[in-house]
Amino acid sequence: MNIALIAHDKKKDDLVQFAVAYKDIFAGHSLFATGTTGKRISEATGLDIHRFQSGPLGGDQEIGAMIAKNQMDAIFFFRDPLTAQPHEPDVSALLRLCDVYSIPLATNMGTAEVLIKGMEEGHLDWRKIAKEKTNERID
Incomplete structure (x- = not known):
């Protein structure tokens, strides 16, 4: 699975x-992250992570493009709801794309725990079918 x-x-x-x-669960998947977040996670875990630009510089939009192409399977986006973000329109667009394309999205520790456990137990295997259907339409 591709995970942001x-x-x-x-x-x-x-x-x-x-x-x-x-770390052990994430190690079995392809990981993508925005700039500093990806660097910090990679340094702390040793996991291989494809890093996009930082969020305010377009990283959120790069991940959004993957969602729109059905190339992203799950998003872990720990948001800070108490601090204004200069790129809030990009954040809103990313969240909207997750809803449009039915991409599982965890925005806090509580939903992240449920999502990661679901991944571990195979509850997101339906994403494989969704990708196959998209590829059939493209061919």
Whole structure:
């Protein structure tokens, strides 16, 4: 599965700790992240992570493009709801794309725990079928 890891500045420590705790699960997947978040998680875990630009510089949109092409299977986006974000329209667009394309999205530690456990138990295997159907339409 292709998994995106994103965190606002005040939530980066939380996402790094989460990635460390579930390193073994994440290791079995292709990981993508926005700039600093990806660097910090990679340094803490040793996991191979494809890094996009930072969120405000277009990283959220790069991940959004993957969602629109059915190339992303799950998003862990630890958001900071108490701090205004200069790129809030990009954040809103990314969340909207997750809803449009039915991409599982965890925006806090509580939903992240449920999503990662579901992944571990195979509850997201339906994403394989969704990808196959998209590929059939493209061919």
